[in-house]
Amino acid sequence: MNRRHILALAVGSALLAVGCTGTGGTSKGAAAEAPDDPAKVTGTIKVLTVRTDLVQDGTMDEYAAEFNKIYPKVKVKFEALTNYEAEVKIRMNTENYGDVLMIPGVIKKSDYPKFFASLGTVAERGEKYRFTDYTAVDGKVYGQTADGVMPGFLYNKRVWQEAGVTDWPTTPDEFLADLKAIKSRTDAIPYYTNFAAGWPLTSWTFVNGTVHCDPRATTKIAEGNPWAAGADLRVGDTLLYDIVHEGLAEKDPTTSNWEASKGQLAKGQIATQWLGTWAIIQFRDAAKKAGADPDDIGFMPFPAQTGGTFCATVGPDYNQAVNVHSKHKAAARAWLDWFTEKSGYADDNLAISPLKDAPMPTVLKPYEEQGVKLIELDDSKGAEVKAIDTESEVGINTPDYRQELVDLARGAKKGSLDDYLKSLGQKWTETQKNMGS
Amino acid sequence: MTDTTARLSVTKEPVRNTPAPAPAPRRARVRRHLTPWIFLIAPLALLITFTYAPIVNMIAYSFTDWDGVSPELHYTGVENYTELFTRSELFEVFFVSGYYLVASAIQIVAALYFATILSFDVRFRNFFKGVLFFPYLINGVAIGFVFLYFFQDGGTLDSVLALFGYHSDHAWLGTPFSANSSLAAVSIWRYLGLNFVLFLGAIQSIPGELYEAAELDGANRWQQFRHIIAPGIRPVLTLTVILSVSGSLSAFEIPYIMTGGATGTETFVIQTVKLAFQFNKTGLASAAALVLLLIILLVTWLQRRLVPDDKVDLV
Numbered sequence: 001m002n003r004r005h006i007l008a009l010a011v012g013s014a015l016l017a018v019g020c021t022g023t024g025g026t027s028k029g030a031a032a033e034a035p036d037d038p039a040k041v042t043g044t045i046k047v048l049t050v051r052t053d054l055v056q057d058g059t060m061d062e063y064a065a066e067f068n069k070i071y072p073k074v075k076v077k078f079e080a081l082t083n084y085e086a087e088v089k090i091r092m093n094t095e096n097y098g099d100v101l102m103i104p105g106v107i108k109k110s111d112y113p114k115f116f117a118s119l120g121t122v123a124e125r126g127e128k129y130r131f132t133d134y135t136a137v138d139g140k141v142y143g144q145t146a147d148g149v150m151p152g153f154l155y156n157k158r159v160w161q162e163a164g165v166t167d168w169p170t171t172p173d174e175f176l177a178d179l180k181a182i183k184s185r186t187d188a189i190p191y192y193t194n195f196a197a198g199w200p201l202t203s204w205t206f207v208n209g210t211v212h213c214d215p216r217a218t219t220k221i222a223e224g225n226p227w228a229a230g231a232d233l234r235v236g237d238t239l240l241y242d243i244v245h246e247g248l249a250e251k252d253p254t255t256s257n258w259e260a261s262k263g264q265l266a267k268g269q270i271a272t273q274w275l276g277t278w279a280i281i282q283f284r285d286a287a288k289k290a291g292a293d294p295d296d297i298g299f300m301p302f303p304a305q306t307g308g309t310f311c312a313t314v315g316p317d318y319n320q321a322v323n324v325h326s327k328h329k330a331a332a333r334a335w336l337d338w339f340t341e342k343s344g345y346a347d348d349n350l351a352i353s354p355l356k357d358a359p360m361p362t363v364l365k366p367y368e369e370q371g372v373k374l375i376e377l378d379d380s381k382g383a384e385v386k387a388i389d390t391e392s393e394v395g396i397n398t399p400d401y402r403q404e405l406v407d408l409a410r411g412a413k414k415g416s417l418d419d420y421l422k423s424l425g426q427k428w429t430e431t432q433k434n435m436g437s
Numbered sequence: 438m439t440d441t442t443a444r445l446s447v448t449k450e451p452v453r454n455t456p457a458p459a460p461a462p463r464r465a466r467v468r469r470h471l472t473p474w475i476f477l478i479a480p481l482a483l484l485i486t487f488t489y490a491p492i493v494n495m496i497a498y499s500f501t502d503w504d505g506v507s508p509e510l511h512y513t514g515v516e517n518y519t520e521l522f523t524r525s526e527l528f529e530v531f532f533v534s535g536y537y538l539v540a541s542a543i544q545i546v547a548a549l550y551f552a553t554i555l556s557f558d559v560r561f562r563n564f565f566k567g568v569l570f571f572p573y574l575i576n577g578v579a580i581g582f583v584f585l586y587f588f589q590d591g592g593t594l595d596s597v598l599a600l601f602g603y604h605s606d607h608a609w610l611g612t613p614f615s616a617n618s619s620l621a622a623v624s625i626w627r628y629l630g631l632n633f634v635l636f637l638g639a640i641q642s643i644p645g646e647l648y649e650a651a652e653l654d655g656a657n658r659w660q661q662f663r664h665i666i667a668p669g670i671r672p673v674l675t676l677t678v679i680l681s682v683s684g685s686l687s688a689f690e691i692p693y694i695m696t697g698g699a700t701g702t703e704t705f706v707i708q709t710v711k712l713a714f715q716f717n718k719t720g721l722a723s724a725a726a727l728v729l730l731l732i733i734l735l736v737t738w739l740q741r742r743l744v745p746d747d748k749v750d751l752v
Binding site for chain 1: 504505506507508509585588589590592608609610611612613616696697698699700701711712714715716717718
């Protein structure tokens with residue numbers, strides 16, 4: 001074959017390839033109805049999950065056994081993926097991506113009807129469940145989370161007490177002063193960034209909404225500059241910068257170790273980390289393994305008050321959905337509903353129940369005592385925020401921008417915080433304009 | 438692959454034809470022409486499926502705005518390429534390749550040194566050959582993780598230095614210079630074995646009499662290297678330099694696993710992967726990947742032009 005032939009072949013197949021990509025839209029708009037009679041539901045369904053730990057230690061199989069007591073003819077298989085987002089994304093170019101799966105972040109909200117079966121209307125589901133608008137497209141809901149999460153600081157109560165701090169700090173400055181006290185009075189690392197793992201840094205985006213107690217914070221980001229003076233993300237990022245800049249974080253962030261950090265916090269070698277309620281159970285387990293007291297693990301809100309009270313946002317963890325191409329939609333829907341309502345998954349994970357009438361988990365008792373106000377963010381502009389974020393390559397949900405922020409703060413990168421946040425804001429607002437036009 | 442098979446069938450033909458000068462029957466002739474292709478089916482199928490089809494796909498994606506998963510994609514013409522070339526910051530990451538280029542130079546010199554020494558009669562030489570080649574056999578991901586512990590604060594490197602009385606308080610991956618140098622050092626460690634084996638093979642193909650003759654003439658080791666080994670392995674040396682340069686431009690595994698591109702260690706490939714999988718710009722990332730491919734082809738072509746591949750004639 002000479003060169004010209006190869007080129008012709010290449011161009012020809014290129015055109016073909018473009019035509020063939022994608023899953024097509026034949027099943028678009030299908031619904032997964034909840035089955036009426038449990039005894040009649042049959043089929044083998046595959047559930048994709050990120051919880052590798054629960055699949056390995058058999059907990060998921062125990063859930064499945066419980067489920068089979070009501071739905072005897074459904075066989076549930078699990079597949080746990082370590083690198084969930086990347087693997088599922090590639091699989092979703094075919095029709096075989098399990099029967100029940102968690103909605104990956106990459107899927108555009110407007111594409112949900114092409115990939116997932118609808119679970120019902122916003123009106124009917126909204127009565128019973130929280131967070132319905134996170135997966136709603138044109139009035140229909142496509143996903144359901146099994147546990148709600150809340151961002152916050154995990155801290156070692158004993159270390160904070162040793163440093164002489166008894167009350168939660170109410171302003172970023174107070175928080176910094178407390179970390180300084182920890183540094184001077186104890187041996188603990190006041191704050192651990194988990195820079196190397198990267199993703200723990202992305203939790204700082206969930207500061208959004210807590211600073212000014214504003215349920216419409218996401219809309220504000222979609223329509224304005226997230227790093228304007230006094231804006232939520234600016235307050236959060238400035239705090240992170242100050243923590244690192246004042247030497248209150250680990251000495252060498254670039255080789256930090258996420259798995260090890262859990263035990264270190266439990267034992268009191270690390271005082272604080274900004275994560276979320278989902279982490280509490282993991283840190284408690286780490287405490288048990290390390291021979292420390294699990295009750296030392298505390299949880300506190302972002303140091304900001306509105307009208308004298310703290311605020312905390314509650315949001316969904318991964319949303320489960322039914323594959324629109326699934327051959328056993330009824331069985332898949334049955335599992336999804338059962339897992340959300342009856343499995344006790346949220347309780348087992350000390351998480352907030354997705355059911356509206358369920359009580360708060362016991363770990364959040366201090367929140368009730370302190371009168372922390374819980375708010376749910378309005379996510380109607382969530383898709384737009386995501387679009388601006390990827391288009392501008394700012395990456396509020398990727399580690400890179402906060403890694404750069406930490407590098408700036410510790411002097412590994414030249415520049416000032418103001419200039420950096422200003423350039424982020426410029427990229428963001430310019431993209432906003434371009435997308436609007 | 439095609440070349441050798443074609444040559445084989447050509448050399449066979451006269452042999453078969455000698456006893457019967459009359460042309461073979463038509464069916465036999467067809468079969469003879471088909472035979473090499475039957476043997477080629479498997480390798481060609483694999484080559485096309487796993488090498489050319491993905492490249493063709495990638496070229497196709499580079500003209501679209503595909504996000505990697507959505508069933509909808511739009512043809513956008515050369516928009517991705519225009520964006521790529523108007524955003525100079527996307528090419529700034531090539532500075533990082535400089536560290537790997539310097540590392541390649543060190544690596545080639547070291548490999549050449551070890552290969553020369555171990556091609557002479559040295560005690561335990563097979564053992565040392567094994568030691569030098571071993572790192573190349575380890576999976577790159579494992580190497581990344583091992584060296585993360587190695588460079589950790591109070592990790593292997595620090596404790597070894599402490600044994601010698603040097604108590605460093607240095608964050609090895611802490612600043613762009615130090616991090617890139619450390620990562621480049623890891624890649625020397627990893628790829629030294631490959632270069633070493635290539636050189637060793639080339640050196641050993643040089644006929645032994647040449648050394649004997651040289652020794653009789655009173656040439657020392659350096660003179661032997663300068664006048665026998667160096668010219669004798671020139672083709673392999675050129676090949677290694679080309680591989681090293683293209684390898685430096687496309688460095689990925691080690692920095693991606695160890696730092697994820699943080700602290701100024703982002704290479705062009707890491708940036709491409711981030712465009713594709715973090716920002717879901719598969720179209721733009723495909724264009725970037727294609728541009729990298731073209732750059733590497735260009736550099737290779739330039740090198741072949743500057744250092745033509747002459748026939749070696751030692752005798």
